Amino acid sequence: MLSAGQTLYDRYQLQEKLGHGAGRQTWLAMDLTAQSQSVIVKLLAFGEQSQWDDLKLFERESQILRQLDHPRIPKCRDSFSIDDRILWFGLVQDYIPGTSLKQLIQEGKRFSEAEVRQIALEVLTILRDLHGLNPAVLHRDIKPSNLVLGTDQQVYLVDFGAVQDRANVEGATFTIVGTYGYTPIEQFGGRAVPGSDLYALGATLIHLLTGVSPADLPQRQLRIQWRDRVTLPPALADWIDQLTHPDLEQRFQTAHEAIDALNRSETVFSFPPVERPKNTRVQLMRSKKRLEIVIPKHPEEKGLNLPGLIKLGVASLGLTFIVPMIFLILFFGVLSSATWILILGALIFLLFMSPTFQRTYVKFDRREFVVETQRFKTASNRMTGITRDIREVRRDSNGLITITSGPYRTGYRLHQFGEELTDFEQAWVLKEIRSWLKLK
Structure with a gap:
């Protein structure tokens, strides 16, 4: 059983548990060999509730993060395994001081039109860089809890546990990942493309504007019904609706296209x-x-x-x-x-x-x-x-x-x-x- 104060791998001293799930834990820890810097340690307990697919996703996250060097994505510092009656696999990342957008929503914050637009531009810029890599890197789980508003007032994309680093191949199968309400229909079918991340971003923006999870909002013909809950210029609302269109062909195909459309919109920002x-x-x-x-x-x-x-x-x-x-x-x-x-x-x-x-x-x-x-x-x-x-x-x-x-x-x-x-x-x-x- 892991507890605060425990040191893992003779290096990482656990400070505070930030989250947990089926066979997973996320801790704020101290790197004792790097001037006691704060880090994030993600742990997967293998052999209990986790399966081989969980381990493959965990290893994929480690491999891809080691290859990325992006100013808005926490860097991967280390990975390790320990056998303490339970076989734990660990992943160490930079700590981003700040607050997740989910926490801000839970604290009662309602995001303004200008704030939502700024967040959209920052996340789209990150996605443009990731999708532009060869092969493209797809996050596949964009949602308020995976977006951190740093103390520098910039948005960071975290938690690459669902990441995919290759395009879909005809006939190939992939682990179905994502969060209900933010995941487009094609992703539930095992297919993820750049437009799938754009849908998740659009659903996230709807959550920020309405304060209600898109999973709890009514749907009509698979389209989220949200516009009656907010007052927005039609151009911006139409842009978000296109991001979240259930038909992949009707969505923006790339982050670059979405950025250009947002800049061309007639929305007036204060x-x-x-x-x-x-x-x-x-x-x-x-x-x-x-x-x-x-x-x-x-x-x-x-x-x-x-x-x-x-x-x-x-x-x-x-x-x-x-x-x-x-x-x-x-x-x-x-x-x-x-x-x-x-x-x-x-x-x-x-x-x-x-x-x-x-x-x-x-x-x-x-x-x-x-x-x-x-x-x-x-x-x-x-x-x-x-x-x-x-x-x-x-x-x-x-x-x-x-x-x-x-x-x-x-x-x-x-x-x-x-x-x-x-x-x-x-x-x-x-x-x-x-x-x-x-x-x-």
Whole structure:
């Protein structure tokens, strides 16, 4: 019998039992060999109520988690077996501090439209990465208890005990797994595809919105009847209904398709008002389909200072007097050719160094985004990316606005700008970008 305080495998000291089922236990434990870090230990007792199929699922979870390296999925640290009158198989994972969505529901939380949409986008992004692997990884048991809202306010997908790492093969049989109410009909028939995870996500969103498990909601022609319990814009409700359509062919086929459809929806989401800083020279144009920001580089952006004013004055003087003088010199031949070449070079240097003629353009649409610095309307630094691949937008320790983007499989890229902005302008621009992208 396992109990708190017991040490398994000479390494993992059990702290608190988090859950249990037929032949299974989940514990919060302390890793005594890793600076006493908290970990999750999942245990399967073989030979009592568990069967070979349970052991195969347990081993599959361990194998797949060892191959995954995703920021929103707990990493597998170790696996072991112990024989203490009962043969136990153990799986050790990172501990994610936070609260499951199921616990939040049980505590009486009702999720708002904006919160549900944000959760949907975060989970769909995880599924897009998993389904895009070769072979695709299917979770097969998405539900509120397997989604953790971390203390960093990001959603994590946990419990891969039902995971499948290969596509269905004609005539092959698989262990039927899933949770009633969240599992689509094809999965009960032993068939799971990416659309099956999307159905489970849709049923989860219905639970978050209504506070009622989809298993306890009425059905009509196998469709969950939930819309009369909430007030939602029709576009968002239609989107959830398509996620949970009983006919697999009528559902979204991929997480990518579901994300695009959600972004195209006409649902209006409420965000805190963003106040435009007074006297800002930043231009910001926003519509439903586009967001464009123009940031001029000017000494006034960081406060007037003597060097900046001198540089601006010299550049202005060059435009006003030196250019006409050069033409006069060339025309009348007052100076030698070498002399006026030096003068012309100095003028060009001053003009390009002058902040007056530099602009940073940041442009978003629903397909791509661009961060570009221009001098005299000539691009000197251009960074591009795919809008749907944006992971976060934040202000880094160097005071730059940083856009993190990139597919999970190929690594992330950083796009940085905004050194010309004041603190108030940075906060304003950052909030506008996040709200347009619907990021927190």
